[in-house]
Amino acid sequence: MKKLSWLILLLALPALTRAQDVKIPPDVEKLSAKAKETVEVTMDGPMLRWASKFLSADDPDEAKAAKLVANLKGIYVRSYEFDEEGAYTAAEIESLRSQVHGPGWTRVVGVRSEHDGDNVDVFFKLENEKMAGIVIIAAEPKELTFVNIVGPLEVDQLADLGGEFGVPKLDQKTLPRSQPKAQGDHK
Amino acid sequence: MSVDKDTSRLEDALKIALRRQQPPDEFADRVLARAITKESGKPASRLPWLRIFTRPIFAQPVVRWATAAALVAALVGGGIYHRHVQRQRAEGEAAKQQLILALRIAGSKLQLAKSKVQHVQDQTENQEEKE
Amino acid sequence: MAEPLSAEKAAAIAETDFAAIVRRHQAMVYSIALRFLGDPAAAEELAQDVFLQLHANLNGLKSHDHVKFWLRKVTGHRCIDFRRRSRLPQVSLDEAPEPAAPVQTGDPLLSRRLQQLVASLPEKARLIVILRYQEDMKAEDIADVLAMPIGTVKSTLQRSLAMLRDKVTRTIGEVAI
Numbered sequence: 230m231k232k233l234s235w236l237i238l239l240l241a242l243p244a245l246t247r248a249q250d251v252k253i254p255p256d257v258e259k260l261s262a263k264a265k266e267t268v269e270v271t272m273d274g275p276m277l278r279w280a281s282k283f284l285s286a287d288d289p290d291e292a293k294a295a296k297l298v299a300n301l302k303g304i305y306v307r308s309y310e311f312d313e314e315g316a317y318t319a320a321e322i323e324s325l326r327s328q329v330h331g332p333g334w335t336r337v338v339g340v341r342s343e344h345d346g347d348n349v350d351v352f353f354k355l356e357n358e359k360m361a362g363i364v365i366i367a368a369e370p371k372e373l374t375f376v377n378i379v380g381p382l383e384v385d386q387l388a389d390l391g392g393e394f395g396v397p398k399l400d401q402k403t404l405p406r407s408q409p410k411a412q413g414d415h416k
Numbered sequence: 417m418s419v420d421k422d423t424s425r426l427e428d429a430l431k432i433a434l435r436r437q438q439p440p441d442e443f444a445d446r447v448l449a450r451a452i453t454k455e456s457g458k459p460a461s462r463l464p465w466l467r468i469f470t471r472p473i474f475a476q477p478v479v480r481w482a483t484a485a486a487l488v489a490a491l492v493g494g495g496i497y498h499r500h501v502q503r504q505r506a507e508g509e510a511a512k513q514q515l516i517l518a519l520r521i522a523g524s525k526l527q528l529a530k531s532k533v534q535h536v537q538d539q540t541e542n543q544e545e546k547e
Numbered sequence: 548m549a550e551p552l553s554a555e556k557a558a559a560i561a562e563t564d565f566a567a568i569v570r571r572h573q574a575m576v577y578s579i580a581l582r583f584l585g586d587p588a589a590a591e592e593l594a595q596d597v598f599l600q601l602h603a604n605l606n607g608l609k610s611h612d613h614v615k616f617w618l619r620k621v622t623g624h625r626c627i628d629f630r631r632r633s634r635l636p637q638v639s640l641d642e643a644p645e646p647a648a649p650v651q652t653g654d655p656l657l658s659r660r661l662q663q664l665v666a667s668l669p670e671k672a673r674l675i676v677i678l679r680y681q682e683d684m685k686a687e688d689i690a691d692v693l694a695m696p697i698g699t700v701k702s703t704l705q706r707s708l709a710m711l712r713d714k715v716t717r718t719i720g721e722v723a724i
Binding site: 432434435440444447 | 573662
Protein backbone atom coordinates (compact mmCIF):
# COMPACT_ATOMS: atom_id res chain seq x y z
CA MET A 230 0.00 0.00 0.00
CA LYS A 231 2.81 2.33 0.97
CA LYS A 232 4.74 1.51 -2.24
CA LEU A 233 1.62 2.22 -4.29
CA SER A 234 1.02 5.53 -2.59
CA TRP A 235 4.61 6.56 -3.29
CA LEU A 236 4.20 5.57 -6.94
CA ILE A 237 1.05 7.66 -7.22
CA LEU A 238 2.83 10.60 -5.60
CA LEU A 239 5.68 10.36 -8.10
CA LEU A 240 3.33 10.14 -11.06
CA ALA A 241 1.16 12.98 -9.86
CA LEU A 242 4.03 15.36 -9.23
CA PRO A 243 6.47 15.02 -12.12
CA ALA A 244 8.28 18.18 -11.09
CA LEU A 245 9.09 16.63 -7.73
CA THR A 246 12.16 14.58 -8.54
CA ARG A 247 14.19 12.74 -5.96
CA ALA A 248 17.92 13.34 -6.05
CA GLN A 249 18.81 9.68 -6.50
CA ASP A 250 16.89 8.30 -9.47
CA VAL A 251 19.16 5.27 -9.69
CA LYS A 252 18.29 2.86 -6.93
CA ILE A 253 20.59 0.32 -5.39
CA PRO A 254 18.84 -3.05 -5.50
CA PRO A 255 18.27 -4.71 -2.10
CA ASP A 256 20.21 -7.83 -3.12
CA VAL A 257 23.27 -5.66 -3.71
CA GLU A 258 22.84 -3.87 -0.39
CA LYS A 259 22.87 -7.26 1.29
CA LEU A 260 26.41 -7.87 0.02
CA SER A 261 27.67 -5.93 3.02
CA ALA A 262 26.94 -9.04 5.10
CA LYS A 263 29.51 -10.99 3.04
CA ALA A 264 32.08 -8.25 2.61
CA LYS A 265 35.17 -7.96 4.75
CA GLU A 266 35.04 -4.22 4.24
CA THR A 267 32.14 -2.03 3.23
CA VAL A 268 31.99 1.64 2.39
CA GLU A 269 28.55 3.20 2.29
CA VAL A 270 28.14 6.87 1.63
CA THR A 271 24.70 8.36 1.21
CA MET A 272 24.69 12.12 1.04
CA ASP A 273 21.76 14.10 -0.27
CA GLY A 274 21.89 17.78 -1.16
CA PRO A 275 21.43 19.27 2.33
CA MET A 276 23.93 16.82 3.83
CA LEU A 277 26.45 17.63 1.09
CA ARG A 278 26.11 21.33 1.69
CA TRP A 279 26.49 20.88 5.42
CA ALA A 280 29.56 18.64 5.04
CA SER A 281 31.11 21.02 2.55
CA LYS A 282 30.99 23.80 5.16
CA PHE A 283 33.76 21.94 6.91
CA LEU A 284 35.95 21.84 3.80
CA SER A 285 38.76 24.26 4.37
CA ALA A 286 38.94 27.32 2.11
CA ASP A 287 42.66 27.48 2.92
CA ASP A 288 43.30 24.06 1.42
CA PRO A 289 43.24 24.40 -2.40
CA ASP A 290 42.03 20.83 -2.93
CA GLU A 291 39.26 21.13 -0.39
CA ALA A 292 38.25 24.52 -1.79
CA LYS A 293 37.85 23.03 -5.28
CA ALA A 294 35.88 20.13 -3.87
CA ALA A 295 33.59 22.55 -2.05
CA LYS A 296 32.89 24.36 -5.31
CA LEU A 297 32.11 21.08 -7.07
CA VAL A 298 29.90 19.80 -4.32
CA ALA A 299 27.96 23.06 -4.09
CA ASN A 300 26.05 22.19 -7.25
CA LEU A 301 25.52 18.52 -6.56
CA LYS A 302 22.27 17.00 -5.40
CA GLY A 303 23.69 13.78 -4.06
CA ILE A 304 26.59 11.40 -3.79
CA TYR A 305 25.91 7.73 -3.26
CA VAL A 306 28.63 5.13 -2.93
CA ARG A 307 28.54 1.45 -2.14
CA SER A 308 31.83 -0.34 -2.19
CA TYR A 309 32.28 -3.93 -1.03
CA GLU A 310 35.58 -5.72 -0.66
CA PHE A 311 35.57 -9.49 -0.25
CA ASP A 312 38.02 -12.12 0.93
CA GLU A 313 37.26 -14.47 -1.94
CA GLU A 314 36.39 -14.19 -5.59
CA GLY A 315 32.89 -15.08 -6.64
CA ALA A 316 31.22 -13.35 -3.70
CA TYR A 317 28.74 -11.65 -5.99
CA THR A 318 26.95 -12.95 -9.05
CA ALA A 319 26.50 -11.80 -12.62
CA ALA A 320 22.82 -11.38 -11.82
CA GLU A 321 23.63 -8.88 -9.09
CA ILE A 322 25.81 -6.84 -11.46
CA GLU A 323 23.09 -6.93 -14.08
CA SER A 324 20.53 -5.77 -11.53
CA LEU A 325 22.77 -2.77 -10.84
CA ARG A 326 23.24 -1.97 -14.52
CA SER A 327 19.53 -2.30 -15.19
CA GLN A 328 18.85 0.48 -12.67
CA VAL A 329 20.59 2.96 -14.91
CA HIS A 330 17.91 3.59 -17.45
CA GLY A 331 15.42 6.27 -18.27
CA PRO A 332 15.67 9.55 -20.12
CA GLY A 333 19.09 11.08 -20.49
CA TRP A 334 21.21 8.11 -19.42
CA THR A 335 23.90 6.89 -21.82
CA ARG A 336 26.54 4.30 -21.24
CA VAL A 337 29.78 5.92 -22.35
CA VAL A 338 32.17 3.23 -21.15
CA GLY A 339 31.58 -0.48 -20.94
CA VAL A 340 34.76 -2.49 -20.50
CA ARG A 341 34.94 -6.23 -19.92
CA SER A 342 38.38 -7.59 -19.29
CA GLU A 343 38.91 -11.30 -19.37
CA HIS A 344 42.57 -11.32 -18.37
CA ASP A 345 42.20 -9.58 -15.00
CA GLY A 346 38.45 -9.87 -14.49
CA ASP A 347 37.90 -6.12 -14.09
CA ASN A 348 34.67 -4.86 -15.61
CA VAL A 349 33.73 -1.21 -15.57
CA ASP A 350 30.69 0.68 -16.78
CA VAL A 351 30.40 4.44 -16.79
CA PHE A 352 27.07 6.10 -17.49
CA PHE A 353 26.43 9.78 -18.05
CA LYS A 354 23.15 11.53 -17.64
CA LEU A 355 22.74 14.51 -19.91
CA GLU A 356 20.14 17.22 -19.57
CA ASN A 357 20.15 20.09 -22.06
CA GLU A 358 23.53 18.87 -23.25
CA LYS A 359 25.02 19.22 -19.79
CA MET A 360 26.08 16.53 -17.38
CA ALA A 361 23.39 15.91 -14.80
CA GLY A 362 24.82 12.80 -13.26
CA ILE A 363 27.24 9.95 -13.47
CA VAL A 364 27.09 6.31 -12.48
CA ILE A 365 30.15 4.11 -12.24
CA ILE A 366 29.86 0.37 -11.72
CA ALA A 367 33.21 -1.32 -11.17
CA ALA A 368 33.08 -5.10 -10.82
CA GLU A 369 36.49 -6.49 -9.86
CA PRO A 370 37.22 -10.04 -8.76
CA LYS A 371 37.18 -9.22 -5.05
CA GLU A 372 35.55 -5.82 -5.08
CA LEU A 373 32.29 -4.35 -6.26
CA THR A 374 31.77 -0.60 -6.37
CA PHE A 375 28.79 1.49 -7.27
CA VAL A 376 29.05 5.27 -7.47
CA ASN A 377 26.23 7.64 -8.32
CA ILE A 378 26.87 11.37 -8.38
CA VAL A 379 23.76 13.42 -9.03
CA GLY A 380 23.76 17.00 -10.04
CA PRO A 381 24.43 19.59 -12.68
CA LEU A 382 27.98 18.47 -13.21
CA GLU A 383 30.07 20.01 -15.99
CA VAL A 384 32.36 17.55 -17.71
CA ASP A 385 35.34 19.73 -16.85
CA GLN A 386 34.23 19.75 -13.20
CA LEU A 387 34.19 15.98 -13.38
CA ALA A 388 37.73 16.08 -14.77
CA ASP A 389 38.66 18.28 -11.79
CA LEU A 390 37.84 15.41 -9.50
CA GLY A 391 41.07 13.98 -10.68
CA GLY A 392 44.12 15.25 -8.88
CA GLU A 393 42.17 15.99 -5.70
CA PHE A 394 43.00 14.06 -2.59
CA GLY A 395 45.41 11.91 -4.55
CA VAL A 396 42.86 10.99 -7.24
CA PRO A 397 44.38 10.73 -10.72
CA LYS A 398 43.31 13.18 -13.40
CA LEU A 399 40.74 12.11 -15.95
CA ASP A 400 41.62 13.26 -19.42
CA GLN A 401 38.45 14.31 -21.24
CA LYS A 402 39.97 13.53 -24.62
CA THR A 403 40.49 9.88 -23.76
CA LEU A 404 36.94 9.43 -22.52
CA PRO A 405 35.01 8.46 -25.66
CA ARG A 406 31.48 9.62 -26.36
CA SER A 407 30.41 6.19 -27.50
CA GLN A 408 30.96 2.89 -25.88
CA PRO A 409 33.93 0.80 -26.87
CA LYS A 410 33.98 -2.81 -25.84
CA ALA A 411 37.05 -4.82 -25.01
CA GLN A 412 37.53 -8.08 -26.75
CA GLY A 413 36.93 -10.88 -24.38
CA ASP A 414 34.28 -12.40 -22.29
CA HIS A 415 31.75 -10.61 -20.18
CA LYS A 416 30.88 -11.14 -16.56
CA MET B 417 -3.65 -23.54 26.04
CA SER B 418 -0.08 -23.79 27.31
CA VAL B 419 0.99 -21.63 24.34
CA ASP B 420 -1.40 -18.93 25.51
CA LYS B 421 0.01 -19.19 29.00
CA ASP B 422 3.56 -19.00 27.63
CA THR B 423 2.65 -15.99 25.53
CA SER B 424 1.14 -14.30 28.51
CA ARG B 425 4.28 -14.90 30.57
CA LEU B 426 6.44 -13.65 27.73
CA GLU B 427 4.34 -10.53 27.47
CA ASP B 428 4.66 -9.91 31.20
CA ALA B 429 8.42 -10.39 30.94
CA LEU B 430 8.54 -7.96 28.01
CA LYS B 431 6.64 -5.34 29.97
CA ILE B 432 9.20 -5.62 32.74
CA ALA B 433 12.18 -5.67 30.38
CA LEU B 434 10.90 -2.69 28.40
CA ARG B 435 9.86 -0.54 31.31
CA ARG B 436 10.43 3.12 30.73
CA GLN B 437 13.71 4.53 31.90
CA GLN B 438 14.37 8.06 32.96
CA PRO B 439 16.93 9.94 30.90
CA PRO B 440 19.98 11.41 32.67
CA ASP B 441 19.21 13.99 35.35
CA GLU B 442 19.97 17.13 33.35
CA PHE B 443 18.06 16.04 30.26
CA ALA B 444 15.17 18.46 30.66
CA ASP B 445 17.55 21.33 31.43
CA ARG B 446 19.53 20.57 28.29
CA VAL B 447 16.40 20.55 26.16
CA LEU B 448 15.24 23.85 27.63
CA ALA B 449 18.68 25.38 27.17
CA ARG B 450 18.70 24.37 23.51
CA ALA B 451 15.21 25.73 23.06
CA ILE B 452 16.32 29.02 24.65
CA THR B 453 19.41 29.10 22.41
CA LYS B 454 17.22 28.66 19.34
CA GLU B 455 14.91 31.38 20.58
CA SER B 456 17.81 33.78 21.13
CA GLY B 457 18.10 34.12 17.36
CA LYS B 458 14.87 36.08 17.43
CA PRO B 459 14.59 39.79 18.31
CA ALA B 460 15.10 40.45 22.01
CA SER B 461 11.65 41.97 22.48
CA ARG B 462 10.15 38.53 21.80
CA LEU B 463 12.09 36.89 24.59
CA PRO B 464 9.60 36.62 27.41
CA TRP B 465 12.13 36.59 30.24
CA LEU B 466 13.59 39.94 29.15
CA ARG B 467 10.21 41.55 29.67
CA ILE B 468 10.54 40.84 33.38
CA PHE B 469 12.77 43.89 33.75
CA THR B 470 10.07 46.20 32.46
CA ARG B 471 7.42 45.08 34.91
CA PRO B 472 6.17 47.47 37.65
CA ILE B 473 8.15 47.61 40.87
CA PHE B 474 5.37 45.98 42.94
CA ALA B 475 6.10 42.73 40.99
CA GLN B 476 9.60 42.52 42.52
CA PRO B 477 9.36 39.09 44.18
CA VAL B 478 8.40 37.64 40.81
CA VAL B 479 11.20 39.62 39.21
CA ARG B 480 13.74 38.22 41.67
CA TRP B 481 12.63 34.64 41.15
CA ALA B 482 12.41 34.92 37.38
CA THR B 483 15.77 36.69 37.15
CA ALA B 484 17.47 33.99 39.20
CA ALA B 485 15.88 31.29 37.06
CA ALA B 486 16.92 33.05 33.87
CA LEU B 487 20.51 33.45 35.09
CA VAL B 488 20.76 29.79 36.03
CA ALA B 489 19.32 28.80 32.66
CA ALA B 490 21.79 31.08 30.88
CA LEU B 491 24.76 29.65 32.82
CA VAL B 492 23.68 26.07 32.26
CA GLY B 493 22.70 26.85 28.69
CA GLY B 494 26.01 28.54 27.94
CA GLY B 495 28.08 25.53 28.98
CA ILE B 496 25.78 23.05 27.34
CA TYR B 497 25.61 25.13 24.17
CA HIS B 498 29.39 25.10 23.97
CA ARG B 499 29.44 21.31 24.19
CA HIS B 500 26.70 21.21 21.58
CA VAL B 501 28.81 23.31 19.21
CA GLN B 502 31.79 21.03 19.78
CA ARG B 503 29.69 18.00 19.02
CA GLN B 504 28.34 19.61 15.86
CA ARG B 505 31.87 20.36 14.75
CA ALA B 506 32.96 16.75 15.30
CA GLU B 507 29.94 15.51 13.34
CA GLY B 508 30.73 17.95 10.55
CA GLU B 509 34.32 16.76 10.34
CA ALA B 510 33.11 13.17 10.14
CA ALA B 511 30.71 14.09 7.33
CA LYS B 512 33.52 15.88 5.54
CA GLN B 513 35.70 12.78 5.73
CA GLN B 514 32.84 10.72 4.29
CA LEU B 515 32.54 13.20 1.45
CA ILE B 516 36.26 13.07 0.74
CA LEU B 517 36.17 9.27 0.83
CA ALA B 518 33.29 9.22 -1.65
CA LEU B 519 35.11 11.55 -4.02
CA ARG B 520 38.26 9.47 -3.67
CA ILE B 521 36.46 6.25 -4.53
CA ALA B 522 34.65 7.87 -7.46
CA GLY B 523 37.94 9.20 -8.76
CA SER B 524 39.76 5.91 -8.45
CA LYS B 525 37.05 4.01 -10.32
CA LEU B 526 37.01 6.64 -13.05
CA GLN B 527 40.74 6.16 -13.32
CA LEU B 528 40.18 2.42 -13.58
CA ALA B 529 37.72 3.04 -16.42
CA LYS B 530 40.18 5.34 -18.11
CA SER B 531 43.01 2.84 -17.88
CA LYS B 532 40.81 0.10 -19.31
CA VAL B 533 39.75 2.30 -22.21
CA GLN B 534 43.37 3.27 -22.82
CA HIS B 535 44.31 -0.40 -22.84
CA VAL B 536 41.61 -1.14 -25.41
CA GLN B 537 42.73 1.74 -27.59
CA ASP B 538 46.36 0.62 -27.38
CA GLN B 539 45.38 -2.91 -28.33
CA THR B 540 43.32 -1.65 -31.27
CA GLU B 541 46.18 0.52 -32.50
CA ASN B 542 48.64 -2.36 -32.22
CA GLN B 543 46.37 -4.61 -34.22
CA GLU B 544 45.91 -1.97 -36.89
CA GLU B 545 49.66 -1.54 -37.13
CA LYS B 546 50.15 -5.27 -37.61
CA GLU B 547 47.59 -5.27 -40.39
CA MET C 548 -15.14 39.63 30.87
CA ALA C 549 -11.67 38.17 31.28
CA GLU C 550 -8.81 40.20 29.92
CA PRO C 551 -7.07 38.52 26.97
CA LEU C 552 -3.50 37.43 27.63
CA SER C 553 -0.78 39.76 26.45
CA ALA C 554 1.67 38.26 23.97
CA GLU C 555 4.46 38.20 26.57
CA LYS C 556 2.33 36.51 29.17
CA ALA C 557 1.17 33.93 26.63
CA ALA C 558 4.76 33.28 25.62
CA ALA C 559 5.91 32.94 29.23
CA ILE C 560 3.08 30.53 29.98
CA ALA C 561 3.88 28.61 26.81
CA GLU C 562 7.50 28.22 27.94
CA THR C 563 6.36 26.96 31.33
CA ASP C 564 3.99 24.54 29.63
CA PHE C 565 6.77 23.31 27.41
CA ALA C 566 9.04 22.65 30.39
CA ALA C 567 6.21 20.72 32.05
CA ILE C 568 5.62 18.72 28.88
CA VAL C 569 9.28 17.82 28.68
CA ARG C 570 9.36 16.64 32.28
CA ARG C 571 6.15 14.70 31.90
CA HIS C 572 7.10 12.86 28.72
CA GLN C 573 10.89 12.67 28.78
CA ALA C 574 10.95 9.07 30.04
CA MET C 575 8.57 7.98 27.31
CA VAL C 576 10.48 9.59 24.45
CA TYR C 577 13.89 8.66 25.77
CA SER C 578 12.92 5.05 26.43
CA ILE C 579 11.43 4.50 22.99
CA ALA C 580 14.66 5.81 21.48
CA LEU C 581 16.83 3.81 23.87
CA ARG C 582 15.07 0.51 23.24
CA PHE C 583 15.15 1.13 19.51
CA LEU C 584 18.69 2.39 19.08
CA GLY C 585 20.37 0.50 21.92
CA ASP C 586 22.69 3.45 22.54
CA PRO C 587 22.00 5.80 25.46
CA ALA C 588 23.93 8.73 23.94
CA ALA C 589 22.16 8.44 20.60
CA ALA C 590 18.84 8.00 22.39
CA GLU C 591 19.38 11.18 24.38
CA GLU C 592 20.31 13.16 21.30
CA LEU C 593 17.30 11.88 19.41
CA ALA C 594 15.00 12.59 22.32
CA GLN C 595 16.33 16.16 22.57
CA ASP C 596 15.67 16.67 18.86
CA VAL C 597 12.11 15.39 19.26
CA PHE C 598 11.39 17.90 22.00
CA LEU C 599 12.95 20.73 20.04
CA GLN C 600 10.71 19.83 17.14
CA LEU C 601 7.79 19.82 19.56
CA HIS C 602 8.82 23.27 20.74
CA ALA C 603 8.62 24.53 17.18
CA ASN C 604 5.21 22.95 16.65
CA LEU C 605 3.57 23.51 20.00
CA ASN C 606 0.96 25.89 18.64
CA GLY C 607 -0.44 23.19 16.39
CA LEU C 608 -1.14 20.75 19.20
CA LYS C 609 -4.55 20.85 20.78
CA SER C 610 -4.51 18.69 23.87
CA HIS C 611 -2.36 16.56 26.13
CA ASP C 612 -3.46 13.42 24.30
CA HIS C 613 -2.53 15.02 21.03
CA VAL C 614 0.91 15.88 22.41
CA LYS C 615 1.44 12.29 23.53
CA PHE C 616 0.32 10.92 20.15
CA TRP C 617 2.53 13.42 18.37
CA LEU C 618 5.57 12.57 20.51
CA ARG C 619 5.22 8.85 19.95
CA LYS C 620 4.74 9.30 16.23
CA VAL C 621 7.68 11.63 15.76
CA THR C 622 9.97 9.61 18.02
CA GLY C 623 9.15 6.44 16.06
CA HIS C 624 9.81 8.06 12.70
CA ARG C 625 12.99 9.69 13.91
CA CYS C 626 14.27 6.38 15.25
CA ILE C 627 13.86 4.73 11.87
CA ASP C 628 15.35 7.72 10.02
CA PHE C 629 18.26 7.91 12.46
CA ARG C 630 19.16 4.30 11.92
CA ARG C 631 18.94 4.54 8.16
CA ARG C 632 20.88 7.78 7.99
CA SER C 633 23.68 7.05 10.37
CA ARG C 634 23.98 3.30 9.85
CA LEU C 635 24.41 3.09 13.56
CA PRO C 636 26.18 -0.17 14.28
CA GLN C 637 24.22 -2.63 16.32
CA VAL C 638 25.38 -1.82 19.84
CA SER C 639 25.36 -4.78 22.10
CA LEU C 640 23.65 -3.83 25.30
CA ASP C 641 26.47 -5.64 27.06
CA GLU C 642 28.83 -2.92 25.85
CA ALA C 643 26.60 0.08 26.44
CA PRO C 644 26.86 1.74 29.86
CA GLU C 645 23.99 1.02 32.18
CA PRO C 646 21.59 3.94 32.27
CA ALA C 647 19.92 4.75 35.55
CA ALA C 648 17.02 2.37 35.83
CA PRO C 649 14.31 1.84 38.38
CA VAL C 650 14.41 -1.36 40.39
CA GLN C 651 12.87 -4.07 38.28
CA THR C 652 11.00 -7.03 39.53
CA GLY C 653 11.42 -10.24 37.59
CA ASP C 654 14.48 -12.04 36.37
CA PRO C 655 17.22 -9.54 35.42
CA LEU C 656 18.96 -12.07 33.16
CA LEU C 657 15.75 -12.63 31.26
CA SER C 658 15.10 -8.89 31.03
CA ARG C 659 18.56 -8.28 29.66
CA ARG C 660 18.17 -11.03 27.10
CA LEU C 661 14.77 -9.76 26.02
CA GLN C 662 16.14 -6.23 25.63
CA GLN C 663 18.90 -7.57 23.38
CA LEU C 664 16.47 -9.63 21.33
CA VAL C 665 14.06 -6.74 20.90
CA ALA C 666 16.96 -4.55 19.76
CA SER C 667 17.76 -7.15 17.10
CA LEU C 668 14.28 -7.21 15.59
CA PRO C 669 13.69 -5.57 12.20
CA GLU C 670 13.03 -1.87 12.61
CA LYS C 671 9.27 -1.73 12.19
CA ALA C 672 8.75 -4.86 14.28
CA ARG C 673 11.01 -3.44 16.98
CA LEU C 674 9.02 -0.23 17.13
CA ILE C 675 5.73 -2.13 17.30
CA VAL C 676 6.96 -4.30 20.17
CA ILE C 677 8.26 -1.24 22.04
CA LEU C 678 4.98 0.63 21.65
CA ARG C 679 3.01 -2.44 22.67
CA TYR C 680 4.95 -3.44 25.75
CA GLN C 681 6.67 -0.30 26.89
CA GLU C 682 3.81 2.04 26.15
CA ASP C 683 1.06 -0.53 26.66
CA MET C 684 -0.65 0.62 23.50
CA LYS C 685 -3.39 -1.30 21.70
CA ALA C 686 -2.84 -2.49 18.16
CA GLU C 687 -5.22 0.08 16.70
CA ASP C 688 -3.42 2.92 18.48
CA ILE C 689 -0.06 1.62 17.27
CA ALA C 690 -1.50 1.43 13.76
CA ASP C 691 -2.54 5.10 14.03
CA VAL C 692 0.83 6.24 15.30
CA LEU C 693 2.78 4.35 12.67
CA ALA C 694 0.22 4.84 9.88
CA MET C 695 0.06 1.11 9.24
CA PRO C 696 -2.88 -1.22 8.76
CA ILE C 697 -4.07 -2.85 11.99
CA GLY C 698 -3.68 -6.28 10.42
CA THR C 699 -0.03 -5.61 9.72
CA VAL C 700 0.56 -4.48 13.29
CA LYS C 701 -1.11 -7.59 14.70
CA SER C 702 0.64 -10.05 12.43
CA THR C 703 4.01 -8.38 13.00
CA LEU C 704 3.43 -8.56 16.74
CA GLN C 705 2.53 -12.24 16.56
CA ARG C 706 5.59 -13.10 14.51
CA SER C 707 7.84 -11.09 16.77
CA LEU C 708 6.52 -12.79 19.89
CA ALA C 709 6.99 -16.21 18.32
CA MET C 710 10.56 -15.34 17.43
CA LEU C 711 11.31 -13.88 20.84
CA ARG C 712 9.86 -16.91 22.61
CA ASP C 713 11.87 -19.26 20.50
CA LYS C 714 15.14 -17.39 20.92
CA VAL C 715 14.76 -16.83 24.64
CA THR C 716 14.03 -20.49 25.27
CA ARG C 717 16.97 -21.58 23.16
CA THR C 718 19.55 -19.24 24.66
CA ILE C 719 18.59 -19.20 28.30
CA GLY C 720 17.05 -22.62 28.45
CA GLU C 721 14.58 -23.48 31.11
CA VAL C 722 13.70 -19.98 32.19
CA ALA C 723 10.09 -19.62 33.17
CA ILE C 724 8.43 -18.34 30.03
